Amino acid sequence: MSANGRPMSGAVVNGVDFERWAVVLCKPDAVARGLTNRILEMISDTGVTVSDRMDVVAQPWQPHVVYRDMLADTGHRNLRNLPAYIDAAYANQTVTVALAHGGLGIHAKLRQLIGHTDPTRAVPGTIRGDLGDDSLAVANAENRLIRNLVHTSDDPSSARREYGTWWGPGRRLLESDFDTCSVILCKPDAVERGLVDAVLERIAAAGVTVRLRVDVTVQPWQAHVHYWDLLVDADYFPDRDIPVCLDDAYAGKKVTVALAYGEPGIHARLRQLIGHFDPTRAAAGTIRGDYGNDSLEAALAEGRLVHNLVHTSDDPDATRRDFGTWFGAGRRLLLTSPSGVPLQPTHADR
Template sequence: MSRKPASGAVVEGIDFDRWAVVLCKPDAVERDLVDAVLKRIEGAGVCVRARTTLIAEPWQAHVAYRDMLADPGRFPADLPARIDDAYSGQRVTVALAHGGPDIHARLRRLIGHTDPTKAVVGTIRGDLGNDSIVAATRAGRLVRNLVHTSDDPASARRDFGTWYGPGRTLKISDFDRCSVILCKPDAVERGLVDAVLERIAATGATIANRREVTVQSWQAHVHYWDLLVDRDWFPDRDIPACLDDAYAGRSVVVALAYGEPGVHARLRDLLGHFDPTQAAPGTVRGDLGDDSLAAALAEKRLVRNLAHTSDDLAAARRDFGTWYGAGRRDLLIPELPAQSTAAEA
C-alpha cells in the first residue's frame, strides 16, 4: 500500500530555508509592474531566478489561498468566487528568490501590509499599490496588492509545488552552478559536519541532498585519482594504502552546494590551504583544522583537512558520479522553463 507524502512534501532537493517563491499577482501583470517588483526584491540583496509567466488555473489559486478558504468564519461566504474572479485565466508571474535563512521574513517586510493604504513608504505595496481593503470590500472582490512571497519554509515548499509543479527542481546549467561537498572522515569523527556546512551556506550557497556514505575503496581511488596517477611524487608514502587507511569503510558526509557561476572558486577559497597550518583565519581549515602537512609527512599518511569541494565544472561532474552515483541525475534538477507555453497563447 502506498503512503501519501507528508503535507507539503511536494518536492525534494531544495533548501526552502533559503528559497522563497515570489508571486506577482494579476494586478502587477496588468499594471506592468512585474519588473519593478522583482527589481525591488533584487535591490534588497536577494537573487531572483527562474522567472515564469503563466495563466493561473483555479486549483492553483485555491491552494494559494487555502488558509482563508478553510477558515470561513473570518471571511465572506463568497470568498471562493472572489478568488476565481481574481485569478482564474489571468496572467501571473512567479519567480524564485534565494537568500539567507531569514529570507522569508525579509521579503514579507519588503512587500508590506496586506492593505496598500496601510503599507509604509519604502515597501512595495506602500510605494506601488493603488488599492485598499475598503475599496475591495465595497466592490465585493479581493484587494489588489501586487505580490505575495512565501511566509516560511513550509509555505515555500507548497508554493513551489503550486506554481512550478511537484517533482521539479531548481534550474542549474549542468554542473557550472553545482559543487559537491565532501566532509571527510576527520570532520565526521570530530562532529564538525554541521559547522562546515553552515560556513558554506553562509556564502549564499544552497545546501541540498545531504547524505552519509560509508566509503568504498573505489570511491577514494576515483576521488583522489590525481594522487594515484602522480604517486611517484610521493616516494616516502604508499598512496593507495594511505587512501584505504584514511577512507575505506569510514563515514563521510556529502552534500550538493548550488550557487551562481563561480561557486567552485568561491568555495575553494572558503576552505583555505590544504595544510591547515597554512590556511588563513576565516577559512574552514584555518579556523577548524587541527592537523598539519608536517605531521602527516612524519606519520606517512594523508593530511586531515576536514572538507573538499569540487575544483571546477568537470570535477563537480566526476565528484557527483563518485559520491551519488551516475544514475542519480534526478537530484540535479530538471530545467525550469523561462516562460510557460500557456502564457504565450
C-alpha cells in the same frame, strides 16, 4: 515518506532547502499595470537572488491552493464569497512567478518588504506602500479581492507548497534542468534536405532522450539572439556582412527544434557528435561529417554562412538562452525532465 505513503511536509525536498528559498507571486494586477520588473528589482535590491521567472496563465486550482488557509478558515467573515472573489481575480489571468534565494529568515524579510495587505496601511519603502493603488475599503465596497500586487511565501512549508503549485509537484529547480538538457536546432538546410528525422535519430541513438520537437518559422530576432556572438564580433568577419547573412539564412525559413535530455556533460557529448562546424573537417561518424555537403571555403567565396545542418547548446547557460529563443521564455514547464521517454515528435508551427 509518511506512514500513509504520502510525502513528508519538511523544508527540504529533492535537495531544495525551502528555509532559504521563497516563491514570489506577482499578481494579475501587477502584470496588468506593468509592474512585474519593478517588483522583482525591488526584491533583488535587498540582496536576494531572483531566478526562474515564469509567466503563467493561472488555472483555477492554483490560487485555491495558494489561498487554502483563507478558504479553510471557518472564522473568515467573507468565507461565503471568497471562492468567487479568488476565481474572478485569478482564473485564466496571467501572473508572474519567480524564486527568491537568500539566507535563513528570507520569508520574514520578504514579507516585511512587500508590506501590509492593505496598500493604504503599507509604509513607504515597501512594495505595496510605494506601488499600491487600491485599498481594503474600496475592495470590500466592490465585493472583490484587494489588489496588492505581490505575494511571497510565509514560511518554508508555504514555499514548498507554492513551488509545487506553480512549477509542478516534485520538480527540481530549473537551473539543474539546464545541466542535463540541451536544445537541438535543425537548421534550414537540414529541413530543406529532409534530414531532420535522420539528425534527431542519430542523437537519440547516442543514448539521449529527444522530445518536444517543434517546427518554427524563424523571426529575425531569433536568429539575432541565437548568433549574438557573431554579431558582436562581426569585425572578425570582414569578408561577410553578418547581419545580412543571418537574415538571408534564417528569416522566414523553417527550422526544427527539440530538447535533448541526458546526464551532466550532455553538452560536450552532443557537440562532439555533431562534429566540426566546417563539414569538410568533420570526422566520419559525426552528423556533419556524414551528412554535410557544404564547406567553409564555398561559404566564404559566396559571402554567406556555412550550411552545417545542426546546432546544439554549448553549455547550461546557452541552453537557457536557446530555450527562451526557440521555445519561448514563458514555456518553461516543458523542461520537466523525462524518464525513459521515447522519441515522439510533435509539430507546432510558430
